[in-house]
Amino acid sequence: MTQILDPLMIIALALNFVTLGVSRIxxxxxxxxxxxILLGILPLFVHPEIGVRGVLLVLVTxxxxxxxxxxxxxxxxxxxxxxxxxxxxxxYMSSILLGAVGTGLAMVFSYTLPLAEEHTxxxxxxxxxxxxxxxxxxxxxxxxxxxxxxxYLLLENGIFLFSLLLLKAMPLLVEIGxxxxxxxxxxxxxxxxxxxxxxxxxxxxxxxxxxxx
Amino acid sequence: MIYLxxxxxxxxxxxxxAVPSNRWRPWLLPVGALGHLALVAxxxxxxxxxxxxxxxxxxxxxxxxxxxxxxxLTVLFFLCSLYAPGYLALRADRPNRVLCANLxxxxxxxxxxxLSHHLGLMWVAMxxxxxxxxxxxxxxxxxxxxxATWKYLLIGSVGIALALLGTFFLxxxxxxxxxxxxxxxxxxxxxxxxxxxxxxxxxxVLLFIGYGTKMGLAPMHTWKPDAYGEAPGIVGTLLAGxxxxxxxxxILRIYQICIAGAEADFAREIxxxxxxxxxxxxxxxxxxxxxxxxMLAYSSVEHMGILVLGVGIGGLAVYGALLHxxxxxxxxxxxxxxxxxxxxxxxxxxxDNVCGAIHRVPISGAMFLAGFLAITGSPPFGPFVSExxxxxxxxxxxxxxxxxxxxxxxxxxxxxxxxxxxxxxxGDPPARTTxxxxxxxxxxxxxxxxxxxxxxxxGLYVPPPLESLLREATxxxxxxx
Numbered sequence: 001m002t003q004i005l006d007p008l009m010i011i012a013l014a015l016n017f018v019t020l021g022v023s024r025i026x027x028x029x030x031x032x033x034x035x036x037i038l039l040g041i042l043p044l045f046v047h048p049e050i051g052v053r054g055v056l057l058v059l060v061t062x063x064x065x066x067x068x069x070x071x072x073x074x075x076x077x078x079x080x081x082x083x084x085x086x087x088x089x090x091x092y093m094s095s096i097l098l099g100a101v102g103t104g105l106a107m108v109f110s111y112t113l114p115l116a117e118e119h120t121x122x123x124x125x126x127x128x129x130x131x132x133x134x135x136x137x138x139x140x141x142x143x144x145x146x147x148x149x150x151x152y153l154l155l156e157n158g159i160f161l162f163s164l165l166l167l168k169a170m171p172l173l174v175e176i177g178x179x180x181x182x183x184x185x186x187x188x189x190x191x192x193x194x195x196x197x198x199x200x201x202x203x204x205x206x207x208x209x210x211x212x213x
Numbered sequence: 214m215i216y217l218x219x220x221x222x223x224x225x226x227x228x229x230x231a232v233p234s235n236r237w238r239p240w241l242l243p244v245g246a247l248g249h250l251a252l253v254a255x256x257x258x259x260x261x262x263x264x265x266x267x268x269x270x271x272x273x274x275x276x277x278x279x280x281x282x283x284x285x286l287t288v289l290f291f292l293c294s295l296y297a298p299g300y301l302a303l304r305a306d307r308p309n310r311v312l313c314a315n316l317x318x319x320x321x322x323x324x325x326x327x328l329s330h331h332l333g334l335m336w337v338a339m340x341x342x343x344x345x346x347x348x349x350x351x352x353x354x355x356x357x358x359x360x361a362t363w364k365y366l367l368i369g370s371v372g373i374a375l376a377l378l379g380t381f382f383l384x385x386x387x388x389x390x391x392x393x394x395x396x397x398x399x400x401x402x403x404x405x406x407x408x409x410x411x412x413x414x415x416x417x418v419l420l421f422i423g424y425g426t427k428m429g430l431a432p433m434h435t436w437k438p439d440a441y442g443e444a445p446g447i448v449g450t451l452l453a454g455x456x457x458x459x460x461x462x463x464i465l466r467i468y469q470i471c472i473a474g475a476e477a478d479f480a481r482e483i484x485x486x487x488x489x490x491x492x493x494x495x496x497x498x499x500x501x502x503x504x505x506x507x508m509l510a511y512s513s514v515e516h517m518g519i520l521v522l523g524v525g526i527g528g529l530a531v532y533g534a535l536l537h538x539x540x541x542x543x544x545x546x547x548x549x550x551x552x553x554x555x556x557x558x559x560x561x562x563x564x565d566n567v568c569g570a571i572h573r574v575p576i577s578g579a580m581f582l583a584g585f586l587a588i589t590g591s592p593p594f595g596p597f598v599s600e601x602x603x604x605x606x607x608x609x610x611x612x613x614x615x616x617x618x619x620x621x622x623x624x625x626x627x628x629x630x631x632x633x634x635x636x637x638x639x640g641d642p643p644a645r646t647t648x649x650x651x652x653x654x655x656x657x658x659x660x661x662x663x664x665x666x667x668x669x670x671x672g673l674y675v676p677p678p679l680e681s682l683l684r685e686a687t688x689x690x691x692x693x694x
Contacts, residue, residue, distance in 0.1 A: 114411050116389045132378070139371060145363065152370055159378045166384045166394050174333030174396070178377065181340040185370050188344055192351070192363055199356050208360040211439040 004045050009123035012038050012161070013103060016134040019154065020095040024084050025146060029073050032153050035131075036065025039160050046124075046164045053172050061160075064179050069153065069186050073146065076190045080197035090141040102133035119165055131158030145193045145203045149186060156182055215268040215275065218252050218283075219325050221245075226317035230310060238313050239301040245317060246287075246294035249324075253287040257682075271397060272331040277685035282462045283327040284682075285539045288667075289454045289546060290320050292660050293447050296550055299656025300447060303557060311348050312448075318345040319451065326459040330398040332380050335463055336373070339427065342456050343369040350444040361436075361443035368436040369427060376423025376463075379416045383470070386412035398466055405473035413471065417480055420467045421487070427460035430487050430521065431494035434514045438498075441510035442562070446553025449506070453513040453549065454542030461520050461538065465690055468524065477692045481525045485615050488522025491515065492622040500629035505555075506562045508633050509548050512588060515626055516541040522619060523603045524690065528610050532687045533602030540595035540671055546664035547584035551577040554658070555637065557651040564633055569642035576653045578638050580661045585634040587668050589627040595671030 015038070018031040040062035043054050077084075088095060106129035115125060135155030139148055163170060193203055200207040225245035232238045256266055257280050266275040275283070294316075301309050322341040329335035343366070351362040380396065387401070388394045389409040395401060401408075426433040441449045471480040495515035502508040516537070523534025552562070554577035559567045570578035587594035590601075600623065607616030675683075 114389060114409060116385075139367075148367060152367070152374070155371065155374050159374060159381065162378060162381050162385075166381060166388055170333060170384070170396070171331075174331070174337060177334070177337035181337055181344070184344050185340070185366070188347055189366060189370075192347075192359070192366060195351070195354075195359055196363065199359055205363065207356075208363060210357055211360050211364075211442065 005042070006123050008038060008042060008045070009127045012157075013127055013130060016103070016131055016154070017096055017099055019138065019150065020099045020134065021092050023086055023092065025077065025086055025144070026074070026084060028086065028147065028150055029070050029077075032150050032157070033066050033070035035157055036069070036153075037062050039157055040066060042161075042164055043167055047167050054167070057172060057175055060176060060179055064183050065153075065157070069183060072186065072190055073149070076193055077146065080194060080203055086142060086144070086147060088142050088147075095137065095141060098137055099130075099134055102137065103130040106130040106133060124161060124164060128158050128161035131155075131161060134158070143204045143206050145189070145196055145205050148205065149189045149193070152189075153182075153186070214252075214256060215266050215273050215328060218249075218256060218328065219321055221252060222249055222317045222321035222324065225249075226314045226321065229314040229317055232310075235305065235308055235310070236302075238309060239298040242294040242297045242313060242316065243291070246291040246320075249320060250287045250291045253283055257284055268328075271399060272334055273328045274330040274399075275328055276330075276689065277682060278462065278465060278689050279327040280682055281535055281686045282458055282538070283324060285458065285542060286320070286323055286327065286455050289542055290316075290451065292546055292663050293450050293550075295663070296447055296657065296660035299654060300445065300553065302656070303651065304445075307352065307354070309352075312352050312445075315345045315349050316448075316451065319349075319455070323455050323459050327462060332383065332396040332398060332401075332466070335466065336377055336380055339376070339424070339459065339463055340370070340373050342459060343373060343427065346448070346452060346456060349448040350440050352445050352448065353443065358443040361439035364436045365440040368433070372423050372426025372433060374423070375419050375426075379419030379421075379423055379467075382412050382416035382419060383408075383467070385409075386416060398469070401470050402473040405470050406475060408470075408474050410474075410476065413474055413476055414479060417467055417471055417476070418483070421464060421480075421483060424460045424463040424467075425487065425521075428457045428464070428517045428521075429510075429514050430517050431491040431514055434491070434494070437514060438507040438510040441513065441549075442504060442507040446549040446556070449509065449549040449553075450546045453509070453545040457513065457517055458538055458542060461517070464521070465524065468690055472690065472692055477527075481527060481692075484521040484525030485612075486525075488518040488520070488525055489615065489618050489622070491518025492522070492619070492626070496622050496625040496629060499626055499633070502629070502633050503564050504562055505564060505567070505633055505637050506549075506552055508630060509545070509552060512548070512626070512630060513545065515622075516545075516588070519600065519603065519619075522615070523599075523606075526603060526607045526610065526612055526615060527692055528606050530603045530606035531690055532683055533599045533606060535683050535686055536602065536671075536675070537596065537599035540599050540668065541588070543664050543668050543671070544584055544588045544594070544596055547580055547661055547668060548588060550657075550661045550664070551581040551584060554651070554653065554661070555581060558649055560649045564636040566643065567637050568640040569638075571638050573642045574651070574653045576658045577661065580658075580665055582634060582638045583665060584668075585630060587665075587672075589630060590623055593669065593672045595668045598672055598675070 015031045015035040106126045110126040138151030197203045325338035347366045386408040390407045429437040495511040499511045523530040555570045556562045558574045
């Protein structure tokens with residue numbers, strides 16, 4: 001199982017760095033979408049025996065994370081007619097370095113975690129923690145609202161990776177519910193982004209500073 | 214029956230969306246709210262039936278804790294809905310279709326949280342309340358409310374994502390101990406002693422931070438002043454009373470597992486610390502606060518702190534905390550709605566422009582003052598009883614430091630909040646601010662008076678059925694020694 005799983009995990013980790021280093025928002029959306037598709041097919045390798053339920057989950061995940069949400073974000077970008085550069089607060093180079101440090105720490109930390117016997121040698125847990133870290137990094141160091149949505153998506157991707165360890169515990173209904181909530185969240189955020197761009201003629205959250213003490 | 218509790222408000226949300234008239238739509242709010250109130254009353258009393266109301270193979274179950282929160286929610290929603298027609302008639306310029314539909318959708322999701330005995334389902338419902346209440350904050354459609362909505366949505370979603378990770382950690386705690394992995398509350402409580410302690414600790418911390426963000430505990434409270442400050446008073450009441458109580462219930466569910474797993478002391482230390490921290494942060498920001506709606510948000514941060522502090526102190530204080538959940542929510546109804554009226558009358562919510570409210574809007578001004586006295590724990594109002602219970606439990610069990618700090622912070626908050634409230638209520642109305650055309654009417658004042666009457670009632674006398682229900686709920690989250 002690990003022979004197939006580990007290379008896939010490494011691709012997922014590499015995509016984290018792509019999201020931090022690419023300068024076009026389009027590129028970031030594509031990377032997150034690709035990671036979503038990758039995550040979508042993983043259950044088939046982790047739990048080959050789960051049958052129809054698993055296939056359904058795979059289809060829904062790929063549809064939402066790989067196709068619907070990215071399309072919606074592209075649509076939102078066209079709609080608000082924004083500039084296509086990420087323009088981060090922290091430079092691309094520093095972002096990637098921070099991402100690398102986080103990934104390294106995630107690896108070390110995973111070894112100290114009291115994991116169950118069958119999970120100790122999997123890259124799944126470090127990949128999950130590192131993706132969560134990348135999500136937080138993006139949420140805090142990018143000002144454009146759409147990048148913050150992408151950061152939230154990365155965070156959710158990381159949590160999804162962890163959930164693969166317990167696919168048997170999570171009922172399908174709840175998994176679908178989580179995905180549906182994710183989609184609705186992105187949908188509502190998209191609408192708000194639309195309003196932000198209309199109100200301020202930009203989607204940078206640096207304009208959102210009127211409310212403070 | 215149990216499905217009806219959830220589906221009825223959802224259907225009402227659909228009806229609201231379908232009704233074309235902006236003028237008549239708000240009148241359906243009290244009708245729907247009354248229906249929900251009746252359903253909940255029937256579900257709680259259920260004469261001659263000893264078994265608990267359940268559904269979906271134990272995923273949904275109405276236990277005593279759920280009854281307390283659900284019963285409180287439906288009363289809160291009903292009184293708010295009485296306020297809606299009068300308020301929305303004043304705001305006839307703004308379309309209210311989305312607001313009305315979302316209020317019912319939020320009620321449905323909050324009901325689902327109170328009924329959930331499956332932690333995954335509870336998470337889905339909790340996240341859904343965030344999503345459906347976000348558009349209500351944007352009701353005023355201006356730059357400030359937009360900023361508030363964005364912060365609420367993003368901070369809320371990220372916080373609740375951490376709660377999801379915590380939920381998974383909790384499920385993993387059973388995998389690690391080679392148990393059948395599950396997220397059903399009752400099964401987790403049964404196997405709690407065998408759960409892997411490190412994973413249970415990590416899960417509690419993540420869930421506490423995640424749902425604590427929704428509750429608005431410091432330092433995860435930053436969305437709160439913005440959201441409560443910009444949202445209409447009715448939405449503020451439902452957020453401060455309803456959504457936060459649901460998040461508190463979610464934390465209590467996890468605490469139930471910690472108790473069963475003999476890890477209660479770990480959880481209690483965190484709750485005492487975070488409770489006092491929230492109170493302290495709120496006290497600091499309430500001092501010299503010029504915006505009286507933001508002040509109410511900090512008051513909400515303070516009272517969320519009191520709730521977790523009460524549970525952390527344990528013993529009788531748990532009863533006090535559950536009673537305080539009701540008292541705080543109802544008093545917030547008085548404060549947010551009367552503050553909304555004052556805001557309407559002056560067209561501003563800054564103390565620079567607002568003074569002499571007692572002269573310009575006598576009922577709202579008086580209720581705002583009375584609400585302030587009630588929320589800061591003055592007798593004879595409800596919060597006095599619940600706060601006193603918490604203090605006496607702290608002193609009685611020898612936790613002098615927590616009890617002493619609690620009293621000290623209550624005093625600081627009283628002074629800080631008092632300065633702002635008195636500036637709003639007293640003095641002569643400024644001549645330069647023109648009359649905005651709002652005057653106290655029955656429609657906008659009666660619901661405030663109803664809230665106040667309940668707060669006063671709970672201060673003088675806790676009805677025996679409520680008392681026994683609270684005792685029953687307390688048993689569920691009491692540490693057995």
